[in-house]
Amino acid sequence: MKKAIFEEAGKMGVVESPVPVIENDDDVIIKVVRACVCGSDLWAYSAGDAKEAHSENSGHEALGIVEAVGPAINTVKKGDFVIVPFTHGCGHCPACLAGFDGVCQAHSNNFSMGFQAQYLKFAYGDWALVKVPGQPSDYSEGMLKSLLTLSDVMATGYHAAVTARVSKGDKVVVVGDGAVGQCAVIAAKMLGAAQIIIMSRHEDRQQMALEAGATAFVAERGQEGIDKVLELTGGSGADAVLECVGAQAATEQAFGVVRPGGRIGRVGLPHGEKMAPTATFYRNITLAGGPASVTTYDKKVLLKAVLDGEINPGKVFTHSYKLDQINQAYQDMAARKAIKSYIVFDD
Amino acid sequence: MKKAIFEEAGKMGVVESPVPVIENDDDVIIKVVRACVCGSDLWAYSAGDAKEAHSENSGHEALGIVEAVGPAINTVKKGDFVIVPFTHGCGHCPACLAGFDGVCQAHSNNFSMGFQAQYLKFAYGDWALVKVPGQPSDYSEGMLKSLLTLSDVMATGYHAAVTARVSKGDKVVVVGDGAVGQCAVIAAKMLGAAQIIIMSRHEDRQQMALEAGATAFVAERGQEGIDKVLELTGGSGADAVLECVGAQAATEQAFGVVRPGGRIGRVGLPHGEKMAPTATFYRNITLAGGPASVTTYDKKVLLKAVLDGEINPGKVFTHSYKLDQINQAYQDMAARKAIKSYIVFDD
Numbered sequence: 001m002k003k004a005i006f007e008e009a010g011k012m013g014v015v016e017s018p019v020p021v022i023e024n025d026d027d028v029i030i031k032v033v034r035a036c037v038c039g040s041d042l043w044a045y046s047a048g049d050a051k052e053a054h055s056e057n058s059g060h061e062a063l064g065i066v067e068a069v070g071p072a073i074n075t076v077k078k079g080d081f082v083i084v085p086f087t088h089g090c091g092h093c094p095a096c097l098a099g100f101d102g103v104c105q106a107h108s109n110n111f112s113m114g115f116q117a118q119y120l121k122f123a124y125g126d127w128a129l130v131k132v133p134g135q136p137s138d139y140s141e142g143m144l145k146s147l148l149t150l151s152d153v154m155a156t157g158y159h160a161a162v163t164a165r166v167s168k169g170d171k172v173v174v175v176g177d178g179a180v181g182q183c184a185v186i187a188a189k190m191l192g193a194a195q196i197i198i199m200s201r202h203e204d205r206q207q208m209a210l211e212a213g214a215t216a217f218v219a220e221r222g223q224e225g226i227d228k229v230l231e232l233t234g235g236s237g238a239d240a241v242l243e244c245v246g247a248q249a250a251t252e253q254a255f256g257v258v259r260p261g262g263r264i265g266r267v268g269l270p271h272g273e274k275m276a277p278t279a280t281f282y283r284n285i286t287l288a289g290g291p292a293s294v295t296t297y298d299k300k301v302l303l304k305a306v307l308d309g310e311i312n313p314g315k316v317f318t319h320s321y322k323l324d325q326i327n328q329a330y331q332d333m334a335a336r337k338a339i340k341s342y343i344v345f346d347d
Numbered sequence: 348m349k350k351a352i353f354e355e356a357g358k359m360g361v362v363e364s365p366v367p368v369i370e371n372d373d374d375v376i377i378k379v380v381r382a383c384v385c386g387s388d389l390w391a392y393s394a395g396d397a398k399e400a401h402s403e404n405s406g407h408e409a410l411g412i413v414e415a416v417g418p419a420i421n422t423v424k425k426g427d428f429v430i431v432p433f434t435h436g437c438g439h440c441p442a443c444l445a446g447f448d449g450v451c452q453a454h455s456n457n458f459s460m461g462f463q464a465q466y467l468k469f470a471y472g473d474w475a476l477v478k479v480p481g482q483p484s485d486y487s488e489g490m491l492k493s494l495l496t497l498s499d500v501m502a503t504g505y506h507a508a509v510t511a512r513v514s515k516g517d518k519v520v521v522v523g524d525g526a527v528g529q530c531a532v533i534a535a536k537m538l539g540a541a542q543i544i545i546m547s548r549h550e551d552r553q554q555m556a557l558e559a560g561a562t563a564f565v566a567e568r569g570q571e572g573i574d575k576v577l578e579l580t581g582g583s584g585a586d587a588v589l590e591c592v593g594a595q596a597a598t599e600q601a602f603g604v605v606r607p608g609g610r611i612g613r614v615g616l617p618h619g620e621k622m623a624p625t626a627t628f629y630r631n632i633t634l635a636g637g638p639a640s641v642t643t644y645d646k647k648v649l650l651k652a653v654l655d656g657e658i659n660p661g662k663v664f665t666h667s668y669k670l671d672q673i674n675q676a677y678q679d680m681a682a683r684k685a686i687k688s689y690i691v692f693d694d
Binding site for chain 1: 441446608619631632
């Protein structure tokens with residue numbers, strides 16, 4: 001089979017590789033139908049991070065067809081159409097039962113990688129996979145795009161809103177206008193926010209957010225951006241801030257616009273400076289968030305919302321590629337030409 | 348009048364001072380009936396902190412009788428018996444309306460000091476003071492002690508529990524066995540916790556906590572203490588941790604015992620190292636807390652609970668003093684002889 005690899009900083013490639021096989025009783029082998037590139041994949045691609053040359057791709061979002069299952073798998077079977085999450089909740093530990101399957105306590109590595117390939121192996125697969133009725137051919141490309149967001153970004157945007165406890169009537173600020181930020185706007189609207197302000201400097205992304213339910217955008221950054229949000233919220237600041245970037249400037253923006261007693265839901269991988277021990281204290285800020293509860297949200301809320309056409313998060317996929325074009329898919333996203341890059345596999 | 352002053356690190360004194368007068372329209376002058384020493388007062392007393400010699404006492408908890416009111420005061424009048432909070436919420440700004448009057452947005456300094464004196468001036472006094480029915484002489488000394496905890500420690504313990512979102516059936520850990528920790532145990536029980544574990548090495552404090560609703564105590568510290576909590580919670584860790592100290596070791600204890608997806612409510616003044624930006628992220632920890640919503644909690648829940656005898660937080664006052672004995676009152680608390688020192692004023 002073909003799979004993408006990280007060749008070096010700024011360069012992805014495609015290599016031939018053996019199709020993965022069942023090794024553990026709860027492994028599931030899946031033929032990939034659609035995959036994509038995540039903002040978090042770009043940390044390594046753009047900067048190299050500590051990633052080794054010629055190493056596994058970090059892709060962790062896919063739709064696929066179950067090809068084979070280990071003997072401990074009871075919930076999916078060969079031929080099932082599934083959403084493949086970036087996490088592997090067991091569904092039974094205290095964290096999963098509390099709705100935090102992104103930080104499942106049953107095994108040490110809860111995260112996926114290697115999904116930018118024709119086949120993938122999904123470990124701890126008995127509960128985490130999300131079955132979709134029918135087969136991919138039953139759905140429009142637009143619907144497939146929305147289903148694919150349920151493997152990560154839509155669930156992640158929803159997690160920002162849930163952990164920031166967005167509720168009816170809230171004034172919400174979304175920091176970040178990428179795919180997760182756009183999904184956070186959708187989530188804030190689903191949870192009843194009265195005002196949704198997105199921090200965005202790009203006209204196409206401002207427009208997309210407004211169509212999804214944002215009530216305003218703020219293009220200014222730093223103190224100017226904070227002042228603008230205060231003005232838009234009648235001087236009070238935001239009840240809830242959904243921080244969807246993780247960079248230092250985004251964290252500062254989040255702390256700057258939240259009102260005393262407000263909540264920050266963070267879902268961007270934190271890449272910033274150390275925080276003062278009092279960072280949250282003297283303003284009674286609640287800081288929450290982390291890896292999303294993908295399976296929980298999909299099964300409870302999001303799959304139905306997508307299938308009913310209530311939400312259309314697939315719009316974040318602005319550009320499509322074949323697997324052979326994987327480097328272009330990364331490059332266009334890193335250059336902010338694509339909001340999110342979509343990978344279509346041959347049948 | 349007499350008032351306590353901070354003479355130097357390790358030494359409090361009493362001096363003669365003019366009775367304060369109304370300066371702003373919303374000032375209230377109060378004759379102090381009972382006051383006390385707070386754990387936070389000890390930071391300066393023990394270490395000196397950055398506090399100047401011969402400076403104002405930092406006392407901020409009192410019961411008293413209204414002596415005079417400014418022209419903008421409509422809610423209390425001369426002769427009223429009041430609980431005097433350590434905060435000055437306006438009751439009308441977005442933070443106060445959201446239940447966070449400890450971080451009121453209406454004025455820049457929301458904190459009290461100077462209450463270890465025969466008279467005090469309470470600024471921004473139109474909403475924050477809490478009226479108690481009748482007069483001090485209508486109540487037993489035990490009831491007066493419980494009423495005095497409503498100026499800070501009982502409300503602060505309750506804030507830890509509220510911001511950690513303790514709810515029915517939760518497994519709760521309380522870090523700190525001082526007055527606030529003891530009050531946090533009471534609060535966790537009020538909010539329906541099923542299991543309440545207090546970290547405590549002192550037999551008298553363990554006993555007090557068990558009487559107030561704790562189901563177990565853990566005397567071990569560091570990793571040993573964490574392991575013990577995991578054992579007591581069936582391996583899962585705590586749903587909610589109420590951090591009532593603020594020191595670095597207490598923060599580490601809190602992060603160590605909380606389960607993935609759990610909540611930490613902090614009310615101890617943070618005196619620790621800087622936190623990694625990912626400190627909360629990879630385990631989906633919610634970090635909340637700050638200065639308590641004293642007036643909100645007193646008016647909504649706590650005053651009634653005390654007057655009905657449902658809770659008895661006054662037990663934290665283990666030792667009583669006259670104002671002239673203020674240095675001994677601090678010393679005994681710093682030496683952990685007294686859990687909390689109570690100051691009785693002459694009529």
